[in-house]
Amino acid sequence: MSLVDDLPNRVHLVEMLPRDGFQRLDEFVPTDEKVEIIDALSTTGVDEVEFTSFTHPKAVPTLRDADEVAARIERRDDVTYRALVPNLVGAERAIDAGVDKVNALVTVSETYTKKNQNRTRTEVLTEVEDIVAHAHDHGVDVEAGIGTSFYCPYEGAIDREETLSIVDRVVDAGVDEVTLATTMGLANPVEVSEAFGRVLSKHPDLDVGLHLHDTNGMSLANTLAAMTVGVDRFDASVCGLGGGVVLPGDLSGVGNTPTEDLVQMLDRMGVPNGANFGRVESVAHDVAERLGLGTPSHVLAGGTVERVLETVERDEGDNDV
Amino acid sequence: MSLVDDLPNRVHLVEMLPRDGFQRLDEFVPTDEKVEIIDALSTTGVDEVEFTSFTHPKAVPTLRDADEVAARIERRDDVTYRALVPNLVGAERAIDAGVDKVNALVTVSETYTKKNQNRTRTEVLTEVEDIVAHAHDHGVDVEAGIGTSFYCPYEGAIDREETLSIVDRVVDAGVDEVTLATTMGLANPVEVSEAFGRVLSKHPDLDVGLHLHDTNGMSLANTLAAMTVGVDRFDASVCGLGGGVVLPGDLSGVGNTPTEDLVQMLDRMGVPNGANFGRVESVAHDVAERLGLGTPSHVLAGGTVERVLETVERDEGDNDV
Numbered sequence: 001m002s003l004v005d006d007l008p009n010r011v012h013l014v015e016m017l018p019r020d021g022f023q024r025l026d027e028f029v030p031t032d033e034k035v036e037i038i039d040a041l042s043t044t045g046v047d048e049v050e051f052t053s054f055t056h057p058k059a060v061p062t063l064r065d066a067d068e069v070a071a072r073i074e075r076r077d078d079v080t081y082r083a084l085v086p087n088l089v090g091a092e093r094a095i096d097a098g099v100d101k102v103n104a105l106v107t108v109s110e111t112y113t114k115k116n117q118n119r120t121r122t123e124v125l126t127e128v129e130d131i132v133a134h135a136h137d138h139g140v141d142v143e144a145g146i147g148t149s150f151y152c153p154y155e156g157a158i159d160r161e162e163t164l165s166i167v168d169r170v171v172d173a174g175v176d177e178v179t180l181a182t183t184m185g186l187a188n189p190v191e192v193s194e195a196f197g198r199v200l201s202k203h204p205d206l207d208v209g210l211h212l213h214d215t216n217g218m219s220l221a222n223t224l225a226a227m228t229v230g231v232d233r234f235d236a237s238v239c240g241l242g243g244g245v246v247l248p249g250d251l252s253g254v255g256n257t258p259t260e261d262l263v264q265m266l267d268r269m270g271v272p273n274g275a276n277f278g279r280v281e282s283v284a285h286d287v288a289e290r291l292g293l294g295t296p297s298h299v300l301a302g303g304t305v306e307r308v309l310e311t312v313e314r315d316e317g318d319n320d321v
Numbered sequence: 322m323s324l325v326d327d328l329p330n331r332v333h334l335v336e337m338l339p340r341d342g343f344q345r346l347d348e349f350v351p352t353d354e355k356v357e358i359i360d361a362l363s364t365t366g367v368d369e370v371e372f373t374s375f376t377h378p379k380a381v382p383t384l385r386d387a388d389e390v391a392a393r394i395e396r397r398d399d400v401t402y403r404a405l406v407p408n409l410v411g412a413e414r415a416i417d418a419g420v421d422k423v424n425a426l427v428t429v430s431e432t433y434t435k436k437n438q439n440r441t442r443t444e445v446l447t448e449v450e451d452i453v454a455h456a457h458d459h460g461v462d463v464e465a466g467i468g469t470s471f472y473c474p475y476e477g478a479i480d481r482e483e484t485l486s487i488v489d490r491v492v493d494a495g496v497d498e499v500t501l502a503t504t505m506g507l508a509n510p511v512e513v514s515e516a517f518g519r520v521l522s523k524h525p526d527l528d529v530g531l532h533l534h535d536t537n538g539m540s541l542a543n544t545l546a547a548m549t550v551g552v553d554r555f556d557a558s559v560c561g562l563g564g565g566v567v568l569p570g571d572l573s574g575v576g577n578t579p580t581e582d583l584v585q586m587l588d589r590m591g592v593p594n595g596a597n598f599g600r601v602e603s604v605a606h607d608v609a610e611r612l613g614l615g616t617p618s619h620v621l622a623g624g625t626v627e628r629v630l631e632t633v634e635r636d637e638g639d640n641d642v
Binding site: 004007154156190193217229261264299304305312314315 | 324325328472474475477478505506507509510511512514515535536537538539541542544545546549550568569570571572582585586589590591618619620623624625626629630632633635636
């Protein structure tokens, strides 16, 4: 049986750079520049942009301008503007700021939850119910982003049953969609397909997504594995810029799947996804230049059919001279 | 249906660094060092090592010591020693030097064949018959490595029918196994699974393998796709070192799948493959240091569960002081 038969009819893409990327930089990107970059990222054809996190300014100082960013970005009708919220206060701020969707953060690992949100998992899960009630009162959707769904930097491998039980809890809390996150970028295709296989067998109509970091280089393989079991929503970050705020320095930059590499794969495989590859490539190039990121993805390093053929033609031309 | 059900029972790995890697370096690696590295690579548990190419010394000067290398490496009983041969003269030299298997090179693209082997595709295919006759007379196996099976740097996308017709020709010539090569590293998982699906539907008992370059970052995803349609032999190169000899400078280093990243994925997915991951990681680390390659793979950059947990523990320990 060919995997081609199992591919989704349409993949929904979420651009994460403004939250996962800006969050991990040591330096504060000025609000003007953030707004320009977010506005550019909103024109690439991705369905959704996670444009900031409404977190306490002391917890994530690089995103302390969340309210101002929300007020100043251009809102396009064809883009869903989502923000991460670690708690009810954050959700209230986000909704006051006019987001379309909040991403309520829950982590499976008790240790990581304590370090990242300074509370217990039970407290976080209880608050998700309050976030759902408040958001739905205001006509705003709620996604639950499930951090450390596979591995935790403090606890190691996460028991699959724990992850599944957290999914059950947030579904019971009434969230509109659930995203499993490979916070450490260490999951493999078998783990990914098994986890989603079990989630979807219990909750067949649940809107599920995958948030991938790429520490082990398997993020495109994991994307492929997830698609074959029915996952059709993926987070990605232009230039792969992303990372965790409570990780040690060496690990703080565990990048996301680069949006440009993901869109190239989907397009070349013929999986419709809404994004315009040329526009994604161009915005990624600009972002890499503005933020001094070098060539952090295969696409930006020239790994496309068009760039390879151009390089050869240029070289052949030189030889003629 | 889960992809787990379609995975092979055992994957056969071929270490390519001594041919694809040494070939692409600008500098000649001294024979003593080559022999030491090949001997180390023979202890990682991979099934096969392509240890050199018997090519005219002027065509690939960095491999001009093929005969001496063949004479000096240690031959382990559990490893198949294979060499690339571009023509009958090369096959005769390789067989005189005591190889277990020759990899007869054929490229689908007429332009690439001309540039790389300075002859027509028809001439090359005719010579494959002579290579098979000579090799089988001497009890030596023949693999046909089919270059530019998907994309050519000069001709662009290769017509699938052309690739399939070359496979038919080498099967008719009596080769023992066939490997499709993504010479430019631009193939995607749909192309890979469709191509092998068609090859195996016509030649169900053929021993097929995949030689991946990773220009577009999809090599692990391509490996996964290939496994789900029945491919169970993969070429890979420690540190991902590899590239084409007739490509322009910017493109000459289109790396292979790093063996350490591939073995990590197979091991974590539970696919038996013979290699010892710890040993592969250690040899890859040594090779990267000897050849000054930096951290050219996800594994060498610390992208394993063990290294991530070690990093966190070290950091937590520092905080206690």
